[in-house]
Amino acid sequence: MRVPVEVSVFLLSLLAPGVLYAMNNIPALQEPLPILGMGMVVLGLVLLLLLLIVQNKTKVDPLFYVFAEFSFTCMVGLTNALEQDGFISGFMGFYIKMGEPHLSNSYAVMMSYWEGVVHHALFFTIIHRMFRGKSYRSLGLLWAGSSIAQQIVLIPGVVIGKHGSNIRPAFLRNVPFFVVPFWAAFLLFRRSRVVPIETADKVAAEQKKSLLSRPVDLLLSLLLLGAAAFSVFRGFVVLDCPMDFCFSYIYQYEPYLKDPVGFPRIMMLVYLFYALPLLTVFIYGLNTPGCSWMLDWTIVFAGAVAQTQWCHIGASLHSRTPFTYRVPSDKLWPVIALNVLLAAVPTLLALRCHTSPAFFLKSVPMGQTNGKKKEN
Numbered sequence: 001m002r003v004p005v006e007v008s009v010f011l012l013s014l015l016a017p018g019v020l021y022a023m024n025n026i027p028a029l030q031e032p033l034p035i036l037g038m039g040m041v042v043l044g045l046v047l048l049l050l051l052l053i054v055q056n057k058t059k060v061d062p063l064f065y066v067f068a069e070f071s072f073t074c075m076v077g078l079t080n081a082l083e084q085d086g087f088i089s090g091f092m093g094f095y096i097k098m099g100e101p102h103l104s105n106s107y108a109v110m111m112s113y114w115e116g117v118v119h120h121a122l123f124f125t126i127i128h129r130m131f132r133g134k135s136y137r138s139l140g141l142l143w144a145g146s147s148i149a150q151q152i153v154l155i156p157g158v159v160i161g162k163h164g165s166n167i168r169p170a171f172l173r174n175v176p177f178f179v180v181p182f183w184a185a186f187l188l189f190r191r192s193r194v195v196p197i198e199t200a201d202k203v204a205a206e207q208k209k210s211l212l213s214r215p216v217d218l219l220l221s222l223l224l225l226g227a228a229a230f231s232v233f234r235g236f237v238v239l240d241c242p243m244d245f246c247f248s249y250i251y252q253y254e255p256y257l258k259d260p261v262g263f264p265r266i267m268m269l270v271y272l273f274y275a276l277p278l279l280t281v282f283i284y285g286l287n288t289p290g291c292s293w294m295l296d297w298t299i300v301f302a303g304a305v306a307q308t309q310w311c312h313i314g315a316s317l318h319s320r321t322p323f324t325y326r327v328p329s330d331k332l333w334p335v336i337a338l339n340v341l342l343a344a345v346p347t348l349l350a351l352r353c354h355t356s357p358a359f360f361l362k363s364v365p366m367g368q369t370n371g372k373k374k375e376n
Contacts, residue, residue, distance in 0.1 A: 006127040008053045009068045012046065013120070016075035020091040030094040036169040046072050061130055063140065066184055071123040073177075078116020084109045084320065099170035102163040106321040107263040110314035111150060114307055119143060135194045138299055138354070144185035145303030151178040152274075153267045153308060161262020185300070193295060198358045206358040207289035214359075216352060217286045223345045224286075228279040230342060235272030238265045252328065253335050256316035259325040263315070267308055275305070282349060285360070294360045298350040309343035 019042055023029045029038050050068050054060045080103050083092045096104050103112065122143045129136040155174055158164060211218050237246045238257050250257050257264045278301055285291035313336060316327050327335045353360060 004128070005053060005057075005064075005131050006124050009050070009071055009127055010124060012049055012053075012068070013071045013075045016072055017079045017091055020076065020079055020095070024091055024094045030098055032098050032168045032170065035095065035099045036172065039170065039173055043069060043072070057131075063184055063187060064127060064130060066180055067123045067126050067130075067143075070177075070180075071120060071127075074115045074120040074123065077112035078120070081109050081112035081116060084112075095170070099168055101166050101168070102158050102161075102261075104320070105163070105261050105263070105315075106318035107157070107261060107311050107315040108154070109318065109320060110311040111154065111307075113314070114146070114150075114310050118307075119146065137188050137191055137194065140184065140188045141296060141299045142303040144181045144188065145300035146307040147177070147181040147303075148185070148300075149270070149304035149307050150311075151181070152270055153263055153311075157261065157263035157266045159262075160266070162260045164262070189296065193292075195295065195354075195357050195361070198361060200363075203358045203361050203363060206356075207363060209359075211287055217359075220345070220349055220352060221283050221286050223341075224279050224283050224349070227342055227345050228276055228283075230338065231268075231271040231276050231279065234268045235276075238268040253331050254316065254327065256312075256321060256325045256327065259315075259321065264312060267312060270308070275301075289359055290362050291360055292362055294353050295357055298346065298353050302346040302350040305346045306343055309339055313339045313343075 023035075023038060028034065046069055047065065050065055054064065079088070080092050080095075082088045083090075084104055092103070102108055122139055126136040126139050126143070129139070151174060155178060158167065158171065211221065233246075233249075234254075234257065236243075237250050237254075241247075257268065278297070282294065282298065282301070285294040315321055316325075316335075318326075
């Protein structure tokens with residue numbers, strides 16, 4: 001009986017903890033340069049094993065190697081999260097000390113959980129669909145948004161934060177993890193989008209409706225405006241806005257924003273300079289018929305915000321964050337509610353776009369469906 005490819009990839013990813021355990025007990029492999037070199041060798045061997053797994057396949061999607069290779073590193077992330085939280089031991093000590101010390105920080109721990117659970121599940125679902133001839137474009141874009149957001153917060157956060165003075169050669173492994181998701185997203189954007197078939201009559205009818213006659217879109221527009229305002233506000237807060245309400249917020253509600261690790265500050269700036277323009281164009285897309293790009297970009301944005309908000313909320317409550325930077329107990333629920341709502345809005349928007357896409361499709365001649373004219 002032939003083992004499904006996704007099962008083989010999963011079993012291969014389970015080797016990651018064993019590799020870490022072995023390196024943690026071999027002193028010769030615990031210096032900065034050997035750690036980087038050994039990491040490259042291990043990833044090379046994983047790629048070789050992947051080639052053997054699919055050697056009988058006539059045509060293999062190049063993105064398979066990306067998702068399968070990254071699934072191996074996801075297990076490294078999950079191992080790190082479990083060790084930092086005290087569930088296991090003896091795997092990551094050498095790497096935290098001589099590889100990437102920032103991975104012991106609460107933000108990185110939450111990031112590792114996201115990699116080990118969410119990204120891992122996405123990879124196996126994508127590979128399963130890939131080898132059964134099903135579309136995985138939307139899932140791939142969701143991962144790309146999540147992974148890109150992870151790296152554009154992680155890399156600058158390490159450099160400018162308190163870990164910037166202790167960067168080791170192993171930190172260079174983040175370069176391909178930053179570049180590859182952009183390349184994968186580029187390939188996915190070039191592929192055909194799979195959407196439900198809508199008749200030209202229905203598309204025309206939907207696109208004639210004003211925003212006031214579409215209550216769901218009206219509510220989403222208001223929520224996007226709120227998210228934009230919140231992003232501007234927190235951006236000003238981390239830029240040391242001297243106004244009293246900014247001062248009160250950072251000390252009484254989210255003191256984590258001034259944690260010297262740098263991650264929360266970078267994240268708020270990413271929201272201010274990148275998320276804010278996207279929120280603005282999404283409001284435009286909800287008001288303007290035929291904005292088909294909404295179907296893709298809302299997925300990318302939902303993945304990005306879900307990842308960053310998970311890390312931000314978790315880190316602001318985590319025991320590894322100094323007590324003075326955690327959310328005060330008397331303000332816990334308002335702060336969590338605001339941050340969860342911020343994470344939920346892009347997801348709700350993406351679901352709205354994909355469950356009823358007629359308003360966003362390009363208009364076609366009346367009576368025409370799926371590129372074919374009806375017979376008179």
